[in-house]
Amino acid sequence: MFAGKKACLLLAQAGLLAPVPPVAVSSPSVRCCALKMPSYKLTYFDIRGLAENARIFLAVAQQPYEDVRLSLTFGTPGDFSTIQRPEFDAMKAKGELDISLGKVPLLEVDGVKIGQSKAIERYLAKELGLAGSSPVEAAQVDQLGETVRDIKDAYQKVRGVQDEEAKKKGMEKWFAEDLPNWVKLAEKSLPAGPGPFMVGGKVSAADLLFYTLLLAPGGIFTVSSTVSRVLTVAIAASDLVFFL
Ligand SMILES: N[C@@H](CCC(=O)N[C@@H](CS)C(=O)NCC(=O)O)C(=O)O
Structure with a gap:
């Protein structure tokens, strides 16, 4: 059904x-x-x-x-x-x-x-002008979007475990180790740029996808680590969402 x-x-x-x-x-x-x-x-x-x-x-x-x-x-x-x-x-x-x-x-x-x-x-x-300012920037935005997809897929694998005990352990590990590691990897993958946004000098879909993943109210994760640029852009993006 x-x-x-x-x-x-x-x-x-x-x-x-x-x-x-x-x-x-x-x-x-x-x-x-x-x-x-x-x-x-x-x-x-x-x-x-x-x-x-x-x-x-x-x-x-x-x-x-x-x-x-x-x-x-x-x-x-x-x-x-x-x-x-x-x-x-x-x-x-x-x-x-x-x-x-x-x-x-x-x-x-x-x-x-x-x-x-x-x-x-x-x-x-x-x-809507959120896909970067050149074909290369568009690819960078896309790349970061695919990283968000990888993170979600990895999370869903843990969430989908049937055995309750194994799932509980998996979830603890996810939040303690896996997610922070993913965010660090994402951080290292960010292209060089003027900032504060991930790609080029303005907000793009990449920032907003990370914002939705990591910070949006009701979202999956709340990351409290000190990981810098990923969170900075996510926070910058959240300003755009909430001051509308
Ligand atoms: N690959 C599709 C999946 C769409 C999908 O599965 N949508 C679900 C809602 S999350 C749905 O419409 N389910 C109703 C149904 O299958 O009867 C996409 O990304 O849009």
Whole structure:
């Protein structure tokens, strides 16, 4: 019934089904040439999950968009066999999610549908000026985004362990050793640049992906180490998110 149930279960276990922190959308007047901007509609469940990065990109770029949040409720809390998502089911039954393989997120750009969260993120990063200022910077932004994906994959492997005792040990090790090591590796991988941002002299999707991973309220991790540049950019990015 819930084909993406396992992935979503992992997201839920990771705290990603927590209430979505409000990501403000600024007034259209902020944006010059608003008439030329495409209209964006982003459809996802009312959770952070696979749409939060896209929402944050849109918010930081002060890009107005239609933020469609489909309800997702549990008959019995935590029991995915009792999940209810009537709007999603109706959209799927009508074929409205065919482009995204019957799943969400789904982005519509002037009515043209785009599926797959990573494709949506990359498209928005380019369109919203968050993909670096040259092809090389774009590749650097992409590289750091893939590092974020590696970190999440590594975390989900630990979270997905069935044996409770082994999982408990794995989680302790994850937070005590693995995550700090990942962040150190990420730190060493940062390209040289004027700072404070990761790539070039301005905020990019890379900063925002690290922000969402490490610092966003309701996110997976809270890193309190002294690792410098990664956290500095994440904090700088968080200013952009919260002072909108
Ligand atoms: N690879 C896709 C995965 C999309 C996906 O699995 N979405 C889940 C929500 S986290 C979904 O729509 N599940 C509903 C279902 O499969 O019935 C992406 O990154 O967008």
